[in-house]
Amino acid sequence: MDCHDVSLVSKGIVKLAWHFLFFPLLGGNKGHKQKEFGNFMQTDAVKPLRVKRAQSLMGEVSMPGDKSISHRALLLGALASGETHVSGLLEAADIMASAQALRELGAVIERNGKNWRVTGRGTSGLLQPHKPLDFGNSGTAVRLMMGVIAGHDLSAQLIGDSSLSSRPMGRVLTPLKQMGLEITGQNQDVLPLELRGSHDLVPIHYELPVASAQVKSAIMFAALQASGETTIIEPKPTRDHSERMMRHFGASIGVEPFGPAGRKITITGDAELQGCNVIVPGDPSSAAFVVAAALIVPDSDLIVRNVLINPTRTGFYETLVEMGADIVFENKRDAAGEPVADIHVRHSPLKGVVVPPERAPSMIDEYPCLAVVAAYASGETRMEGLEELRVKESDRLAATKSGLDEAGVVSTIDGDTLIVEGAGGTGVVRGGGTVATHMDHRIAMSFLTLGLGSQQSMQVDDVSIIDTSFPSFLSMMEGLGARYDDMASEGDLS
Ligand code: S3P
Numbered sequence: 001m002d003c004h005d006v007s008l009v010s011k012g013i014v015k016l017a018w019h020f021l022f023f024p025l026l027g028g029n030k031g032h033k034q035k036e037f038g039n040f041m042q043t044d045a046v047k048p049l050r051v052k053r054a055q056s057l058m059g060e061v062s063m064p065g066d067k068s069i070s071h072r073a074l075l076l077g078a079l080a081s082g083e084t085h086v087s088g089l090l091e092a093a094d095i096m097a098s099a100q101a102l103r104e105l106g107a108v109i110e111r112n113g114k115n116w117r118v119t120g121r122g123t124s125g126l127l128q129p130h131k132p133l134d135f136g137n138s139g140t141a142v143r144l145m146m147g148v149i150a151g152h153d154l155s156a157q158l159i160g161d162s163s164l165s166s167r168p169m170g171r172v173l174t175p176l177k178q179m180g181l182e183i184t185g186q187n188q189d190v191l192p193l194e195l196r197g198s199h200d201l202v203p204i205h206y207e208l209p210v211a212s213a214q215v216k217s218a219i220m221f222a223a224l225q226a227s228g229e230t231t232i233i234e235p236k237p238t239r240d241h242s243e244r245m246m247r248h249f250g251a252s253i254g255v256e257p258f259g260p261a262g263r264k265i266t267i268t269g270d271a272e273l274q275g276c277n278v279i280v281p282g283d284p285s286s287a288a289f290v291v292a293a294a295l296i297v298p299d300s301d302l303i304v305r306n307v308l309i310n311p312t313r314t315g316f317y318e319t320l321v322e323m324g325a326d327i328v329f330e331n332k333r334d335a336a337g338e339p340v341a342d343i344h345v346r347h348s349p350l351k352g353v354v355v356p357p358e359r360a361p362s363m364i365d366e367y368p369c370l371a372v373v374a375a376y377a378s379g380e381t382r383m384e385g386l387e388e389l390r391v392k393e394s395d396r397l398a399a400t401k402s403g404l405d406e407a408g409v410v411s412t413i414d415g416d417t418l419i420v421e422g423a424g425g426t427g428v429v430r431g432g433g434t435v436a437t438h439m440d441h442r443i444a445m446s447f448l449t450l451g452l453g454s455q456q457s458m459q460v461d462d463v464s465i466i467d468t469s470f471p472s473f474l475s476m477m478e479g480l481g482a483r484y485d486d487m488a489s490e491g492d493l494s
Pocket of ligand 1: 069212213215364
């Protein structure tokens with residue numbers, strides 16, 4: 001943990017950086033909503049977009065930072081003593097929601113050139129906030145923060161946008177209440193929530209009833225601040241970034257196999273975390289859209305650099321290889337405890353496959369994108385065990401199916417299984433409809449990807465939500481050969 005000196009950046013410049021980061025893609029001129037987001041007014045402009053069929057996608061891109069790792073870097077930096085320097089942090093609205101909430105709690109988080117510096121307050125050292133903590137669209141930000149708040153002697157009001165306010169929070173609050181967190185407001189399961197933490201958290205033994213890294217991580221954040229050892233059993237392994245990064249900050253985290261496929265995680269409480277350097281690798285969930293686009297569009301040949309290939313995140317890529325995708329992982333390396341590679345992908349004929357339910361946690365965010373790829377494959381693709389998709393930023397199972405319907409792709413939902421009938425090769429997916437994104441960034445990007453190969457232009461009702469995870473998506477894809485029509489200027493969807 002070799003911390004280095006970084007010169008100070010004034011708050012004013014940080015504020016300007018916020019405007020720079022969030023206003024460019026919000027330039028539409030209708031459907032404006034304004035809301036207070038952190039220190040400034042964010043304009044939520046609804047921005048419809050049409051994507052045209054692409055000729056071929058060629059070139060090289062480097063992926064922006066992983067969203068899950070970026071959240072954890074800020075939270076752990078705020079709970080550590082001293083400074084944490086983060087390179088490659090994802091600069092997207094979801095991460096800025098974590099940053100802003102931590103500022104309200106007394107941590108100092110500043111941009112310094114391309115890097116970010118977090119000045120922590122030590123374990124359980126955050127302060128009483130003076131206004132509600134606004135988590136925007138981000139489930140990860142709010143749920144992990146509940147674990148942080150649990151170990152502090154303070155009260156906080158947690159709010160979010162309408163998508164986040166409809167998502168279940170009880171799955172996180174149930175174990176945190178056992179540890180000593182109090183719910184002081186009326187709502188028990190949904191935002192807005194009023195919480196009171198405690199300096200006297202007790203450790204627990206908890207078996208996760210759902211395969212959720214957010215629930216696991218929230219308990220882990222609380223456990224760092226409890227006295228004694230907390231154990232968590234996860235019957236199905238989920239992303240392990242909290243385990244890796246907590247160790248990197250000096251916490252004692254044990255991980256052992258449990259049962260046929262599960263894990264037992266032991267967290268030693270009263271942890272003393274030390275500020276350190278964190279390198280955030282590129283996000284495989286964002287890279288999924290770029291890789292999918294290359295597979296769909298004939299004659300494409302792309303190199304996607306700097307992609308995290310942690311095995312708890314690579315189920316999508318495993319599935320693509322089974323479908324016959326020409327994907328090569330080059331230049332495999334380590335970035336601060338996480339495996340990374342460059343992905344070389346070429347357009348490929350694909351065949352339908354069965355994706356087993358046990359793979360779901362390692363590709364939970366990639367199913368809408370896989371459904372789009374499956375539309376271009378020969379034969380049927382069955383994706384099993386998708387019940388968690390119902391509680392994402394939208395009901396992603398339903399939103400994916402209606403997007404496929406709009407595009408003329410035949411699909412069926414059978415319980416928690418999605419079946420997509422592939423069109424059997426390139427150029428035969430009709431496209432042409434308008435997809436409702438339901439404030440879900442991954443639905444927007446999935447169907448903009450589908451439209452790169454479909455016969456008719458595909459329309460998406462609002463792409464502004466893409467800023468939550470991948471603000472450079474449209475410009476990156478344009479750089480590779482994609483073409484979009486900004487429909488707000490044409491008034492097509494009025
Ligand atoms: C995440 C875990 C997953 C994933 C989300 C990020 C995380 O959610 O969908 O985008 O960073 O821990 P669940 O824990 O609800 O499965």
